[in-house]
Amino acid sequence: MELKDVYLWLKSIRGISNKTIQKIENEVGNIKKLFDFSDKEIYHLKNINLNIKQNIVKYKSHSYLDNIKEKLHKENINYICIHDEKYPNNLKNIYDAPSILYYKGNVNIINNGLNLAMVGSRKPTRYGISCAKTISNQLSEMGINIVSGLAIGIDSYSHVGCLNGVGKTIAVLGSSVHNPLPKQNIYLSNEILENDGVLISEYGVDSYVIPSNFSNRNRIISGISEGVIVVEAAKKSGALITVEFALDQGKNVFAIPGNINSDMSKGCHKIIKEGAKLVENIEDIIDEYNINSIKDKNIGKNYANISLNEDCIKIINLIKHKGCLQIDEICDYIGMEIKYVNTILNELELYDLVIETNNKTYSLNI
Incomplete structure (x- = not known):
């Protein structure tokens, strides 16, 4: 019996956690021996709940294990345990490391490149969406893998941005990999697999999907990554749970600033005040890693390639100089009527050069 099969068997038994497996392993040494223990020897295990011991005895059979493996095979799901060579190196030493991971796709990419998480x-x-897609794409073009949780919102746009680059994207699920949630992102999960990415989860095919799964998976998102980038988050956003895990694991934390009047910026501004590195461009991120400088690389929009009239250029330069501006402020600075300014802003939005963040406030699309 392979070592990973013992972990598969134990983790499928209700009530057995990663910590329980570690306790058993600390006591018996070679955990593969457990499958050959007598019922009496199992009941003599120390510091293990009686109900768990009863379940181990109840499900200690090759037929039970073979049934689990058959279910995984039918769904084309692979699995690795914490001692496998393919197991993510960065994940092995985190608190409560998953004993076993289920996956679809190319799991090798996790250990063969720089992984950065993006959450929000x-x-x-619209500003957050633009940031997520642009920054993930620029990082991907440098061969960096983007890790996220396949959730609706920033997670999804981070995966999408990466798919449009050359890097690979890694989706960490709070459900089984045969049942990617939310359902709206099944197409995206398939696209990740078609582009040599990977879906991973610590939950098997028979696992219940409960709310705590999605907060628990955040420790894996940060655990397999070298750093976490928060794109947009409210003050009590779930994305900040990932930040807490990242700090506990000694990972870099980055945050993209936003409009001071937007609730979706409060979380990012909070962690910037607490020490997260403020990100204006990807140079701020890659400076923390051993990556060749891209200062000479043309990042962002190339306005010279688009035919714009003088008034359009004036407004672009104004926003670039002042940052986010409301339409009334633009009118005052430029000295134009609001009707004309509104027409220009609509044109610039069509060119994807500016975005409306909220309440007729505009910023450059990075």
Whole structure:
């Protein structure tokens, strides 16, 4: 019997956690021996709940294990245990490391490149969407893998941005990999697999999907990554749970600033005040890693390639100089009527050069 099969067997038994497996392993040494223990020897295990011992005895059979493996085979799901060579190196030493991981796709990419996590709001603004897609794409073009949770919002746009680059994207699920949630992102999960990415989860095919799964998976998102980038988050956003895990694991934390009047910026501004590195461009991120400088690389929009009139250029330069501006402020600075300014802003939005963040406030699309 392979070592990973013992972990598969134990983790499928109700009530057995990663910590329980570690306790058993600490006591018996070679955990593969457990499958050959007598019922009496199992009941003599120390510091293990009686109900768990009873379940181990009840499900200690090759037929039970073979049934689990058959279910995984039918769904084309692979699995690795914490001692496998393919198991993510960065994940092995975190607190409560998953004893076993289920996956679909190319799991080798996790150990063969730089992984950066991107997380944020499930209800992002247009500004947040633009940041997530642009920054993930630029990082991907440098061969960096993007890790996220396949959730609606910033997670999804981070995966999408990466798919449009050359890097690979890694989706960490709070459900089984044969049942990617939310259902709206099944197409995206398939696209990740078609582009040599990977879906991973610590939950098997018979696991219940409960709310705590999605907060628990955040420790894996940060655990397999070298750093976490928060794109947009409210003050009590779930994305900040990932930040807490990242700090506990000694990972870099980055945050993209936003409009001071937007609730979706409060979380990012909070962690910037607490020490997260403020990100204006990807140079701020890659400076923390051993990556060749891209200062000479043309990042962002190339306005010279688009035919714009003088008034359009004036407004672009104004926003670039002043940052986010409301339409009334633009009118005052430029000295134009609001009707004309509104027409220009609509044109610039069509060119994807500016975005409306909220309440007729505009910023450059990075």
